[in-house]
Amino acid sequence: MSTPTIDRAVDERTYASYARPLLWRLVATREFAVFALLAIVYVYARGSIVGFDGPLTIYFLFLESAPIMLLALPMTLIIITGEIDLSVASTMALTGAMLGIAYTKWDLPFLAAVGVAIVVGLLCGLVNGFLVAYLKLPSLAVTVGTLALFRGLAEGFLGTESISGFPERWTDLLKDRIGGDSSYPLFVIPLAVLAIAFGVLLHFTTFGRGVYEIGLNDEAARFTGVDIARTKLILFMLAGGVAALAGIYQSLYTVARGDSAVNLELQVIAAVLLGGVSIFGGRGSLPGVLAGVLLIAVINSAMRLDGVRGEVTEIVIGCLLVASVIAPTLLTWISGLVPGRVPRPAAPPSVGTTPEPPASGGSSLKS
Amino acid sequence: MVLELADVRKSFGAVQALRSGSLRVEAGSIHALIGENGAGKSTLVKIVAGVHRRDGGTFRFRGDDVDFGSTADSKGSGIAVIYQEPTLFPDLSVTENVFMGRMPLGAGRRVDRAAMHTEVEGLFQRLGVHIDPRRPARGLSIADQQIIEIAKAISLDAALLVMDEPTAALSGVEVDRLFAVARSLRDEGRALVFISHRFDEVFDLCDTVTVMRDGAYIGTHQIAETTVPALVAEMVGREVADLFPKTEAAIGDVVLSVEGLTSAGVFRDVSFDVRAGEIVALAGLVGAGRSEIARAVFGIDRYDRGTVRLDGANVRPGRPTVAIRAGMAFVPEDRRQQGLVVDSSVAHNVAGVIRTRLSRLGLISTAAENKAVRPWASRLEVKTNALDMPATTMSGGNQQKVVIAKWLATEPRLLIIDEPTRGIDVGTKSEVHRLLSELAGQGLAVLMISSELPEVLGMADRVLVVCEGRITAELDRSEATPETVMAAATGTTPDRIHLEHDTEMVQEVTA
Numbered sequence: 062m063s064t065p066t067i068d069r070a071v072d073e074r075t076y077a078s079y080a081r082p083l084l085w086r087l088v089a090t091r092e093f094a095v096f097a098l099l100a101i102v103y104v105y106a107r108g109s110i111v112g113f114d115g116p117l118t119i120y121f122l123f124l125e126s127a128p129i130m131l132l133a134l135p136m137t138l139i140i141i142t143g144e145i146d147l148s149v150a151s152t153m154a155l156t157g158a159m160l161g162i163a164y165t166k167w168d169l170p171f172l173a174a175v176g177v178a179i180v181v182g183l184l185c186g187l188v189n190g191f192l193v194a195y196l197k198l199p200s201l202a203v204t205v206g207t208l209a210l211f212r213g214l215a216e217g218f219l220g221t222e223s224i225s226g227f228p229e230r231w232t233d234l235l236k237d238r239i240g241g242d243s244s245y246p247l248f249v250i251p252l253a254v255l256a257i258a259f260g261v262l263l264h265f266t267t268f269g270r271g272v273y274e275i276g277l278n279d280e281a282a283r284f285t286g287v288d289i290a291r292t293k294l295i296l297f298m299l300a301g302g303v304a305a306l307a308g309i310y311q312s313l314y315t316v317a318r319g320d321s322a323v324n325l326e327l328q329v330i331a332a333v334l335l336g337g338v339s340i341f342g343g344r345g346s347l348p349g350v351l352a353g354v355l356l357i358a359v360i361n362s363a364m365r366l367d368g369v370r371g372e373v374t375e376i377v378i379g380c381l382l383v384a385s386v387i388a389p390t391l392l393t394w395i396s397g398l399v400p401g402r403v404p405r406p407a408a409p410p411s412v413g414t415t416p417e418p419p420a421s422g423g424s425s426l427k428s
Numbered sequence: 429m430v431l432e433l434a435d436v437r438k439s440f441g442a443v444q445a446l447r448s449g450s451l452r453v454e455a456g457s458i459h460a461l462i463g464e465n466g467a468g469k470s471t472l473v474k475i476v477a478g479v480h481r482r483d484g485g486t487f488r489f490r491g492d493d494v495d496f497g498s499t500a501d502s503k504g505s506g507i508a509v510i511y512q513e514p515t516l517f518p519d520l521s522v523t524e525n526v527f528m529g530r531m532p533l534g535a536g537r538r539v540d541r542a543a544m545h546t547e548v549e550g551l552f553q554r555l556g557v558h559i560d561p562r563r564p565a566r567g568l569s570i571a572d573q574q575i576i577e578i579a580k581a582i583s584l585d586a587a588l589l590v591m592d593e594p595t596a597a598l599s600g601v602e603v604d605r606l607f608a609v610a611r612s613l614r615d616e617g618r619a620l621v622f623i624s625h626r627f628d629e630v631f632d633l634c635d636t637v638t639v640m641r642d643g644a645y646i647g648t649h650q651i652a653e654t655t656v657p658a659l660v661a662e663m664v665g666r667e668v669a670d671l672f673p674k675t676e677a678a679i680g681d682v683v684l685s686v687e688g689l690t691s692a693g694v695f696r697d698v699s700f701d702v703r704a705g706e707i708v709a710l711a712g713l714v715g716a717g718r719s720e721i722a723r724a725v726f727g728i729d730r731y732d733r734g735t736v737r738l739d740g741a742n743v744r745p746g747r748p749t750v751a752i753r754a755g756m757a758f759v760p761e762d763r764r765q766q767g768l769v770v771d772s773s774v775a776h777n778v779a780g781v782i783r784t785r786l787s788r789l790g791l792i793s794t795a796a797e798n799k800a801v802r803p804w805a806s807r808l809e810v811k812t813n814a815l816d817m818p819a820t821t822m823s824g825g826n827q828q829k830v831v832i833a834k835w836l837a838t839e840p841r842l843l844i845i846d847e848p849t850r851g852i853d854v855g856t857k858s859e860v861h862r863l864l865s866e867l868a869g870q871g872l873a874v875l876m877i878s879s880e881l882p883e884v885l886g887m888a889d890r891v892l893v894v895c896e897g898r899i900t901a902e903l904d905r906s907e908a909t910p911e912t913v914m915a916a917a918t919g920t921t922p923d924r925i926h927l928e929h930d931t932e933m934v935q936e937v938t939a
Contacts (some may be wrong), residue, residue: 076805077800078775080814265791270776284728284760285769285780285834286752322822343485343771 073177091337091389092349106363109298114367119244124314126358128153128307128322130252132329135258135300137350140333142275142293143342144193144200149304150325151211152185155309158215161317171228183210186301194293216319224317232313258293260347268292276342332357333383430455430619431589436485436844438471443823445471449649450645451638458620460630463640464663469623473590474859477509478502490587496724501886509590514573518566523548525565526580571602578609578719589613590621595629607633627656651728664831672886673862675869680704683873686725689734694720695897702842707864707874709888712917717879717897722844727751739841739882752781757835767831768819775801775815778834798859825856843867846877861887881910893917
């Protein structure tokens with residue numbers, strides 16, 4: 062629809078791309094603080110905690126926290142739009158259960174069973190997404206409901222049974238290491254690919270720009286032609302699909318159970334918020350979230366190796382999370398104090414009794 | 429002198445809302461405060477009410493220098509502010525609303541309801557109104573709610589009552605009752621400040637009047653010594669012609685064609701064309717349905733019947749994306765809420781609509797956005813340090829330029845612009861007008877909605893007047909005068925409108 066009628070501009074004014082130099086833009090962010098904290102904790106743990114530098118630490122750190130890392134990817138985008146998905150852990154359990162049922166009870170080939178699990182995950186996301194995006198119901202209420210629903214289905218299908226005995230080819234592949242004996246499991250590669258895909262989607266596509274705009278001001282986004290309902294539906298379906306991957310992973314790594322991954326959604330959300338995503342939407346980045354997830358994983362692992370009890374670890378992570386939520390508010394408050402935003406009348410006004418209104422008012426007549 | 433404000437200044441970020449506000453109100457008088465929207469009246473009132481703190485200037489109340497840090501401070505000193513939309517607690521009783529925050533305590537620190545009811549009944553008797561103090565506030569008319577606010581003010585023994593456009597939502601009888609109450613309060617020796625856009629009310633009720641314009645004090649007059657035209661001249665402060673550099677443009681083919689557009693209860697049977705090179709204004713009173721028509725055309729809202737065609741092709745209803753693809757651009761009324769993502773950067777805002785076109789293989793880069801944004805920012809002379817600055821930091825006029833830049837970047841066939849200059853400074857106003865004129869000259873079809881009659885008359889090639897959801901008149905540039913437009917907007921014939929009434933309507937529309 063290009064119109065020849067509107068003159069393109071002549072470049073008279075020049076505009077800088079950025080107001081601040083690159084270094085400052087990188088350093089003065091919440092993400093940087095999380096990365097810095099991650100580095101400090103990691104270096105400290107390597108130096109002071111016996112066994113942290115052992116070959117198995119990193120290996121198990123990734124294997125253990127893989128589901129959180131997976132689920133945090135779509136969760137980041139959902140929270141940036143200002144929504145939330147509490148049902149991801151239940152979806153994970155349901156898809157794991159479906160994988161087990163399809164493989165052992167229906168005797169489907171393994172890859173077909175994986176397909177069934179992914180379809181179930183996408184359907185779970187479709188239910189959430191449809192209710193939130195098209196019926197405009199609050200996602201908190203919807204996904205609290207589906208959290209119970211999906212969990213109920215998973216436990217209903219499997220009861221107290223747990224399904225194992227998936228093909229060893231696949232369970233072994235999961236536990237293989239890159240290059241045979243490095244401390245990184247092979248699983249890190251697809252995880253990294255997925256993380257990069259989500260990062261690109263959020264930061265380098267028009268879809269991602271829309272995600273931020275919806276979170277900052279959905280009305281303006283609508284006036285700009287962002288398809289809000291479609292965006293949200295896609296995000297919830299992505300969450301469902303990735304939850305299915307996590308469910309498959311968990312079934313292979315351990316067993317398929319109806320009550321696996323209980324309360325995992327809270328850890329996922331905690332990691333996302335710790336990584337600098339605003340719970341009000343509109344702010345955050347994927348690298349920050351990855352740092353947040355790793356930070357929690359490293360703290361967990363380090364404290365376990367140090368013989369600290371699990372409850373204490375939870376307390377530490379809880380405090381960290383609260384601090385990370387308070388920090389930006391605190392910073393705004395402090396920076397608000399500095400330039401003296403509430404100027405007082407400088408000198409006591411001269412107490413004259415001249416009733417004439419001030420002359421300065423008259424000066425505005427000239428324009 | 430109850431209230432004395434002199435040379436009061438207030439800025440919000442880069443926007444100077446009040447450059448030099450002054451107001452002197454005597455006890456036992458009703459003082460009118462008038463001015464166009466954006467003149468700084470509301471900011472001044474909010475400083476008096478303790479909502480905002482002034483940046484500088486003198487503020488004396490009952491002879492003392494004051495600086496209210498909160499509305500509670502201002503109330504405690506004896507100032508009551510009554511807003512256009514009263515803010516009562518709907519589920520509490522009338523009495524509880526009057527005594528909110530200071531209920532009298534009886535024996536055993538229990539709330540003494542009996543004493544409260546008695547006092548409220550006494551207050552209502554004095555005001556001459558019949559409202560049951562025990563009923564909940566929910567369901568009361570706006571007029572009754574205002575009376576309750578006034579009763580609250582009296583029970584607080586306020587020395588100064590500020591009423592911000594109290595009559596905007598009232599019927600004739602209710603206005604008379606309010607005025608009777610206001611006069612009796614004046615006769616008790618209280619001071620009242622009355623903000624209104626209706627000249628007949630100002631002349632009927634008030635003793636003195638202060639005019640403000642562009643954030644500054646212009647003048648104070650005794651009502652008996654001034655006239656409507658004199659006040660209008662002070663409010664507007666300039667010849668209309670200066671502001672509207674309308675140039676003749678060659679009118680081309682029909683670009684937008686709307687036929688029989690109907691949305692139940694909002695507008696009906698709306699049909700009109702907009703041609704290339706033409707500026708068509710939708711005029712009318714606030715609430716007549718003008719913005720709703722524009723929103724329906726652009727696909728923000730759905731409609732029940734009718735067709736919208738752009739360059740002859742039907743535009744599917746209810747989807748802004750479709751309208752944008754067809755070549756429409758829409759600068760909405762509410763800049764901060766609808767026009768911009770204010771927390772987003774200038775670059776992201778300007779590239780907001782065209783970014784699909786900027787992406788390669790589905791990927792978009794900041795560099796590509798910046799490259800596309802620069803010429804438009806420069807063309808509109810957007811003032812910013814850098815393209816990654818958030819739009820929040822900019823003034824209203826600059827933000828409007830960003831919104832316009834964002835839509836011009838789509839190279840549209842039709843520009844719908846709702847209130848193009850609302851709340852922006854005078855300089856930018858004329859820049860926007862010049863731009864609209866230029867764009868039309870280059871063959872863009874422009875559909876402009878404006879509540880400012882001078883803007884409508886100054887800019888439009890054709891004026892469509894909307895009254896209660898219908899187009900009641902289509903006026904050529906030569907036919908459009910304040911009289912003809914206002915007649916159609918109010919559904920009367922021009923000769924029935926006598927001058928005074930007319931000016932009042934004009935000012936109401938200007939608001």
